[in-house]
Amino acid sequence: MDRWERTDEIIDRIEQILIVLFLSSMILVSSLQIILRNLFDTGLSWGDSLIRNLVLWVGFIGASLATREGKHISIDVVSRWLPSLGNKIVTLIIHLFSIFICILLTYASLKFIKNEAQMGEATFLSIPNWVLETILPITFGLMSFRFGLRFLNSLMIVIKREMMNREGDQK
Amino acid sequence: MTLSLILLIFILTVLGAPLFVVIAGLALILFFTGQIDSSAMIIEMYRMATTPILVAIPLFTFAGYLLSESGAPKRLIRLTDAILGWIPGGLSLIALVTCAIFTALTGATGLTIIALGGILYPAMLRGRYPEKFSLGLLTTSGTLGLLFPPSLPLIIYAIVAKVQIDQLFLAGILPGILLVVLLSAFSVQKAISAKVPRTQFKLYEVFIALKEMVWELPLPLVVLGGIYSGYFAVSEAAAITAIYVLLVEVVIYRDIKWKDLLGVMRKSMILVGGILIILGSALGLTNYLIDEEVPMKMLELFKAHIHSPFVFLVVMNLFLLLVGCVMGTFSALTVVVPLIAPVAQAYGIHPLHIGIIILTNLEIGASFPPLGINLFISSIRFEKSVLRLYLSCLPFIGVLLVGLAIITYVPWFSLALLK
Numbered sequence: 245m246d247r248w249e250r251t252d253e254i255i256d257r258i259e260q261i262l263i264v265l266f267l268s269s270m271i272l273v274s275s276l277q278i279i280l281r282n283l284f285d286t287g288l289s290w291g292d293s294l295i296r297n298l299v300l301w302v303g304f305i306g307a308s309l310a311t312r313e314g315k316h317i318s319i320d321v322v323s324r325w326l327p328s329l330g331n332k333i334v335t336l337i338i339h340l341f342s343i344f345i346c347i348l349l350t351y352a353s354l355k356f357i358k359n360e361a362q363m364g365e366a367t368f369l370s371i372p373n374w375v376l377e378t379i380l381p382i383t384f385g386l387m388s389f390r391f392g393l394r395f396l397n398s399l400m401i402v403i404k405r406e407m408m409n410r411e412g413d414q415k
Numbered sequence: 416m417t418l419s420l421i422l423l424i425f426i427l428t429v430l431g432a433p434l435f436v437v438i439a440g441l442a443l444i445l446f447f448t449g450q451i452d453s454s455a456m457i458i459e460m461y462r463m464a465t466t467p468i469l470v471a472i473p474l475f476t477f478a479g480y481l482l483s484e485s486g487a488p489k490r491l492i493r494l495t496d497a498i499l500g501w502i503p504g505g506l507s508l509i510a511l512v513t514c515a516i517f518t519a520l521t522g523a524t525g526l527t528i529i530a531l532g533g534i535l536y537p538a539m540l541r542g543r544y545p546e547k548f549s550l551g552l553l554t555t556s557g558t559l560g561l562l563f564p565p566s567l568p569l570i571i572y573a574i575v576a577k578v579q580i581d582q583l584f585l586a587g588i589l590p591g592i593l594l595v596v597l598l599s600a601f602s603v604q605k606a607i608s609a610k611v612p613r614t615q616f617k618l619y620e621v622f623i624a625l626k627e628m629v630w631e632l633p634l635p636l637v638v639l640g641g642i643y644s645g646y647f648a649v650s651e652a653a654a655i656t657a658i659y660v661l662l663v664e665v666v667i668y669r670d671i672k673w674k675d676l677l678g679v680m681r682k683s684m685i686l687v688g689g690i691l692i693i694l695g696s697a698l699g700l701t702n703y704l705i706d707e708e709v710p711m712k713m714l715e716l717f718k719a720h721i722h723s724p725f726v727f728l729v730v731m732n733l734f735l736l737l738v739g740c741v742m743g744t745f746s747a748l749t750v751v752v753p754l755i756a757p758v759a760q761a762y763g764i765h766p767l768h769i770g771i772i773i774l775t776n777l778e779i780g781a782s783f784p785p786l787g788i789n790l791f792i793s794s795i796r797f798e799k800s801v802l803r804l805y806l807s808c809l810p811f812i813g814v815l816l817v818g819l820a821i822i823t824y825v826p827w828f829s830l831a832l833l834k
Contacts (some may be wrong), residue, residue, distance in 0.1 A: 303473065
């Protein structure tokens with residue numbers, strides 16, 4: 245368990261670095277394009293493609309971090325009125341469901357990439373399309389992993405509490 | 416089988432499953448029963464990357480987060496205080512104006528109540544405003560300003576409904592002002608009857624506050640000037656705004672230290688990720704629904720029962736208020752708009768007018784009991800029970816509904832600034 249948590253922390257650091265790197269280049273390349281277009285009447289032909297892909301990468305990395313921090317947007321209606329054990333069980337079910345959907349999405353995006361690799365089209369600077377698209381399965385894979393970790397964590401809490409209750413009863 | 420699965424997903428939604436999981440789950444079920452390969456859903460999701468104005472989302476969000484973490488909210492409150500403080504009910508006007516400006520810049524994501532509420536709420540209590548009034552005002556103001564550029568919901572609406580973003584920005588300005596004016600009139604009248612003490616107008620205080628804010632004052636010009644002078648596209652204006660705010664807050668005011676910048680980038684991009692992944696999943700779902708001609712079928716159903724656009728708009732508004740209250744602004748935008756916008760257009764309503772009506776509904780829905788998100792953010796921020804906030808918000812929601820009726824039935828407000 246600890247080993248997985250540590251792995252997750254290392255991934256988190258890499259993601260943090262990538263976010264800073266990509267967001268900064270997004271801002272820089274956008275500004276460069278504006279300067280080139282308005283002052284010199286020219287521009288980087290691959291600039292706009294690069295920016296759009298940077299948005300996608302930053303967004304998906306952000307989404308994967310949102311999973312780690314439990315910050316996904318959700319409609320939270322019932323949990324406010326549920327007792328704490330009921331809440332824990334609901335959380336377990338939701339995490340299980342999220343793992344399931346994310347695994348399906350990982351599978352679907354891997355298939356998508358395989359198709360794209362076979363078509364062999366390239367975008368800017370002759371980078372093959374599928375290379376840029378790898379962020380999709382990576383994100384969904386990471387999300388499955390992180391929902392899994394969160395599931396195990398909440399399961400441990402429920403079990404521990406249950407055991408403490410039993411011990412309490414025996415005394 | 417399919418129906419019971421969909422029902423199960425609805426239950427999980429209400430229990431608090433992440434919305435993107437729910438939307439993607441629905442899409443996968445429909446693709447599966449329609450015997451379409453699930454990778455088609457990923458194709459739709461990746462299509463997001465071909466939208467040119469998409470880059471405006473991370474850049475404006477980053478700029479908004481920087482502003483909210485800097486001293487800008489305090490400076491803005493000081494300036495509006497110096498200008499408006501002498502009017503009866505001045506502090507409530509300050510709250511309305513600063514919240515509106517701030518929401519436009521940070522994109523109606525709950526940041527307004529968190530960043531401004533903490534300063535304004537104690538100030539209002541000290542100024543002897545009734546507690547109930549202050550709570551209601553600050554809660555409903557959490558999304559006030561959603562109609563002003565460059566708010567995130569406007570950008571997302573333009574992407575989803577495929578309307579011109581610069582036109583939509585213009586369309587939102589007068590309706591946005593209308594809502595602020597209506598709430599201001601209501602607040603001033605309330606403040607007079609509650610005999611709130613006034614402060615004196617001091618010209619030198621205005622000058623000091625102006626001087627203090629001198630670098631942030633050109634921001635509206637940076638955001639909008641370039642777009643409407645024709646020099647920049649919206650995405651370029653977003654890049655300039657991000658750089659400008661970065662320079663002002665980090666280099667000139669030094670409110671944010673370089674090492675804190677990393678945290679701001681992370682926080683803002685987590686929010687962007689949360690929104691983009693919902694947008695991406697919704698693209699898969701709604702494209703399927705459009706292929707299945709669901710909007711057409713909905714239109715037939717509506718046309719069979721409702722003939723006048725007038726009645727249709729009443730029904731649409733009620734439906735949207737409910738959606739905004741239950742689903743929240745971003746998921747409502749991505750899922751509901753592609754279905755309902757074509758229907759409304761078939762009733763002869765101008766596409767940009769539809770956009771403004773929908774966004775106004777979502778703005779109000781965010782404070783609408785029992786589930787509007789603003790109520791819960793306020794409940795946490797001000798440590799009050801949600802029930803108490805329901806009661807405080809009702810009069811303000813009443814005023815906003817009057818505004819909604821005017822915006823809905825007087826298209827002039829939305830269309831006057833367009834060519």
